[in-house]
Amino acid sequence: MKPLRTVFFGTPEFAASSLKAIHDSAHQIVGVVTVPDKASGRGQKINESPVKKYAAEHNLPVFQPEKLRNSEFLEQMKSLDADVFVVVAFRMMPKVLFELPKLGTFNLHASLLPDYRGAAPINYAIINGETKTGITTFFINEKIDEGHILLQHEVEITPDDNAGTLHDRLMEKGAQLVVKTLDGLAHENLAETPQQEKEQVKNAFKIYREDTRINWQQNAVTIHNFVRGLSPYPCAFTKLKIGAEEKTLKIYAGITEETEIDEPAGHLLADRKNFKIMTGSGWYLPLEVQLEGKKRMGIKDFLNGLGSYDNITVIM
Template sequence: MKSLKVLFFGTPEFAKTSLQAIHESSHEVVGVVTVADKASGRGQKINQSAVKIFATENNLPVFQPEKLRNTDFLEEIAQLNADVFVVVAFRMMPKVLFEMPELGTFNLHASLLPDYRGAAPINYAVINGEKKTGATTFFINEKIDEGNILLQDEIEISADENAGELHDRLMEMGAKLVVKTLDGLAENSITEKAQPEVLHPKNAFKIFKEDTRINWTQDSETVRNFIRGMSPYPAAFTTVKIGEEEKVLKIYKGKVEMVSHQNSPGVLEINKNEFKIFTNDGCYFPLEVQLEGKKRMSVKDFLNGFQQYDQISQL
């Protein structure tokens, strides 16, 4: 089989796994493009992307342009003579860049396109209670996640799986799909196909802080799916009042019970053994929480930290 020369674009751990799979395949990684290093935290420590760390450890050329249209950067990339560009969890690319390689530029997206185009496909698949999702490789064009499909692979979502757990499984599956796509392009055995026209595709827009607040007026299963779809990141939250102080309470995991009650949604009941919050058709029992200013902990440890439970109320 022909070995392709690949230029890889990516940033986080999800992308690093695909880069590693390509590096260990019969194809040649001629360069890696990733985000610039940035300082963060109290000590302003310089952090490198997971993709850069792997590339450096394996002596792969690294490019970290601030602007993808930069003339010097484009000239450097052109000199690599890559057959194909592979993009995983990166930013939007200009046409002058993605049209450069002979075989084109393809992206790995963590959904079964055309559903869940956008920045948070894994989260929304769980939030919406999907029973299955998958990964898609597709040629990049000027529209976000709308290019012609190359390959797709499907995966079931278990009833109690959260977004983080699904992320890790899709990361491994997606890496294999990327290599399979490269093999197919090398052998000219893949027939690209246009994405199906869908009147109301399910979207996966970027999640902002205000999107992560729990709506207790929804039914219990919807609340449960929302919380596991936001877990562990960015984490769903509610607010509680402890004495006279308002606090954010992140909830990572819980269970539901369908019971009839007369309480308003969002009202909580708490004692030394139990913590429950009422929804419109039952109760949600948090199992893992994080109170503002505290570390993440089991609900048992959370309850052990209080003496006067009547001081805690829902806002």
């Protein structure tokens, strides 16, 4: 097998795992493209992406263009004479860029395409109560996540999974699939498969903060999956009134409980041992929370810190 000259495009930890897998393989990384460094926080500390950190630690050439259509950057990419571009958790690429390499540009996506195209496939698979998801490598075209499929691998979603645990498993399996895809392209034994269009394709649109508020009128299982699918980030939340103050409560984990009690959705029961909220069908019991202005904690510590339990209600 002739090693492929590869340029890698990516930003977060999910992408850095694939970069490491390629670096550990027989293939040659001739360039790494990631986002420009950003200053953040009170001290305006410069933050580098996980992909840049890995590349710098292993003396891989790094490119951080502000704009992907920049003529100087495009010339730099041409000069690398790459066989293939690999894209993992990066921004949308223009045609003038993804058509540069000899074999094309492929992307790793954290779902079984065509379902869950978009920015948040891991979150939505759990939110929607799926029992399986997966990873896909596919050639990029001008439409988002719609190119021809190269390889797919199915991954189980367990009842104990949240977005964080599923992310980590897909990250590991995805890195393996990227290398397997490169090997297949090098051996010229991979077949492209057009995505099969369905009447109803499940989407994974970008999640904004206003999308993460819990609707207590939904049933308990739906709410439970919603919390799991947003934990640990961006995290589901509800609004509480504690005395005269309104506070945001993030909920990272919880369980459901059936009941014959007929209380309206949003009714809250709190005492030294219990903290539960009525849904459209049964109780939901938060187990790990973070009250605005406080650190993340278990429900017992949260209850101990409340003091009085008579002056707390859910703001619907």
